[in-house]
Amino acid sequence: MAVTLVTDNVLAEGLKTIQREVDAAFDSLLPLPSDPRSRLVEAMRYATIGGGKRLRPLLLAATADMYGVDRDAAVRAGVAIEAVHVYSLIHDDLPCMDDDALRHGKATLHIAFDEATAVLAGDALQCFAFEVLGDVATSGDPxxxxELVTTLAVASGHNGMAGGQMMDIAAETSSFDLSTVTRLQQLKTGALLGAAVEMGAILGKVPHEARKPLRAYARDIGLAFQIVDDLLDHEGDEEAAGKALRKDAEQGKETFVSLLGPERAREQARMLVDQAIGHLATHGPEADLLRALARFIVERDR
Amino acid sequence: MAVTLVTDNVLAEGLKTIQREVDAAFDSLLPLPSDPRSRLVEAMRYATIGGGKRLRPLLLAATADMYGVDRDAAVRAGVAIEAVHVYSLIHDDLPCMDDDALRHGKATLHIAFDEATAVLAGDALQCFAFEVLGDVATSGDPxxxxELVTTLAVASGHNGMAGGQMMDIAAETSSFDLSTVTRLQQLKTGALLGAAVEMGAILGKVPHEARKPLRAYARDIGLAFQIVDDLLDHEGDEEAAGKALRKDAEQGKETFVSLLGPERAREQARMLVDQAIGHLATHGPEADLLRALARFIVERDR
Incomplete structure (x- = not known):
């Protein structure tokens, strides 16, 4: 019990700190220009500041911290990966994609602004990510x-997140089995969560071979995260979630819950989290935040 | 006359070569996967292979060639900048933006595929650009x-191309004067054309101070390019152009032609091209392709 309390505190503190740091970084990196471009930057700020759990920056910073990486460098890389995540949500919410009006409890960008601005703000946030990465302090090691740029680019593209999105669109008209849904989610959500851990390890100059357990951890929590997302979508409350729910079922898409049923899905998520924590066995207390994050992923209620 | 003929040959050869090289690079860098992601990669290939003048890769390669840069490295960087250009056209053509059905004489991506695929293919092409840049051979100088990544990211983003697009949207409802239209176009079109020359100079390891004349050249041809675009839009034939024309006038947007009239606009474009060529005065025949490109920009009929 005492251990759980300590873990909870580690996590609560970690989340609060990274949320403050990421907000401050977006605020200072996106000053409002005094010309007609201001609407674009306002839209980028609306979408990036003050919303979201900042799970990807926290994963990145928690991993980097295990290897004594300078905090500013980790936060900066975290801002880059969060910018990619946010751009993907903006475009996902567009009428031609998921057509969602609510995100993090407020109006989606194309509702608060307009569709053209939402397309542009997403586009601009994507290259903003690479601009930010190009200037991460890495103690003189270019x-x-x-490696940060390449890792983020591959995880976002047609062999990563965007490829997963395409499969997700195809899921509306095809009936995917469990292995195809798993592959879809490994790309759509897993690739960027994996990149977060990988980028932390890159900053920590962890050799390729030594990254294997971290990658296995990331793969397991990525899948667990999506299973819990499907469960929350199935059982959750729209107001608490701050977004529309049960759209997959309406669109006839197979999910982990539709394929496994809620009980087996929850059991699978728990098993994956235990397995993820197992991959950290060679680490001491320096990996406590990653362990707490893994547990948070199954225990969260939104 | 003989000089003009030589110049014409230099240009025709340069265009033919880069078009072949860029097509071959996209073809080999974007193999079709054998799963539901294939539709996304098909869309990326549809938009990138076999279309466009490849002006940005040619500008980049012509600049790089002046400094003896390895051709493969220049073509690879050229493919990256072309990927950004193509993604911007895909998103520009969307119903919520310019709503165009025709591009390079064929159906725009959202017509040939669908809107969601067009959004995703544009997104995926943007990070593809940075993935490609992360692997440009630079003789061991990381x-x-x-610098290539940062230059392309800044030129594409809210302080470059995307910022110009936002101003362009604002132009529908505001009445911009000549200096605001100039600023808009320097961002919307000029930033990426400037990045092409800059990236060639970066590959050539040209020191910052020594890049000034090249930047001045790029700024002048960028503006001339847009003035001629406005003239072609005003006077051209839709079939020859392979796209819809006179949409700016319909939307009540000010252009160089609406503000200056066609004659003064053409005169201004010629003056800018002469000025651009003047900036290359310290260079010998190695800059002939850049000179020919500058002339091509005012003399082209599409």
Missing amino acids: FVRI | FVRI
Whole structure:
């Protein structure tokens, strides 16, 4: 019990700190220009400041912290990956995609502004991510920055997140089995969560071979995260979630819950989280935040 | 006359070569996967292979060639900047933006595929650009690659192309004067054309101070390019152009032609091209392709 309390505190503190740091970084990196471009930057700020759990920056910073990485560098890389995540939500919410009006409890960007501005703000946030990465302090080692750029680019693109999105669109008209849904989610959500851990390890100059347990951890929590997302979508309350729910079922898409049933899905998520924590066995207390994050992923209620 | 003929040949050869190289690179860098992501990659290939003048890759390669840069590295960087250009056209053509059905004489991506795929393909092409840049051969100098990434990211983003697009949307409801239209176009079109020359100079390891004349050249041809675009839009034939024309006038947007009239606009474009060529005065025949490109910009009929 005492251990759980300590873990809870570690996590609560970690989340609060990264949320403050990420908000401050977006605020200072996106000053409002005094010309007609201001509407675009306002839209980018609306979408990035003060919303979201900041799970990806926290994963990145928690991993980097295990290897004594400078905090500013980790937060900056975290801002880059969050910018990619936010851009993907903006475009996902568009009428031609999921057509959602609510995100993090407030109007989606194309509702608060307009569709054209939402497309542009998403586009601008994507290259903003790479601009930010190009300037991460890496103690004079430029290869670290290049590896960050390549890792984020691959995780976002047609062999990562965007590829998963395409499969998700195809899911509306095809009936996917469990292995295809797993593959879809490994790309759509898992690729960027995996990139967060990987980028933390890159900043920590962890050799490729030594990253394997971290990658296995990321793969397991990525899948657990999506299973819990499906469960929350199935059982949750729209107001608490701050977004529309049960759209997959309406669109006839198979999910982990529709394929496994809620009980087996929850059991699977718990098993994956235990397995993820198992991958951290060679680490001491420096990995406590990653362990707490893994548990948070199954225990969260939104 | 003989000089003009030589110049014409230099340009025709340069365009033909880069078009072949860029097509081949997109073809080999975007293999079709054998799963539901294939539709996304098909869309990316539809938009990138076999269309467009490849002006940005040619500008980049022509600049790089002046400094003896390895051709493969220049073409690869050219593919990255072209990927950004193509993604911007895909999103520009969307119903919520310019709502265009025709591009390079064929159906725009959202017509040939669908809107969601067009949004995703544009998104995926943007990070594809940074993935490609992360792997440009730079004779072991990683700082060159980082500078390429940062230059392309800034030129594409809210302080570059995307910022110009936002001003362009505002132009529908505001009445911009000549200096605001100039600023808009320097961002919307000029930023990426400038990045093409800059990236060639970066690959050539040209020191910052020594890039000034090249930047001045790029600024002048960028503006001339847009003035001629406005003239072609005003006077051109839709079939020859392969796209819808006179949409600016319909939307009540001010252009160089509406503000200056066609004659003064053409005169201004010619003056800018002469000025651009003047900036290359310290260079010998190695800059002939850049000179020919500048002339092509005012003399082209589409």
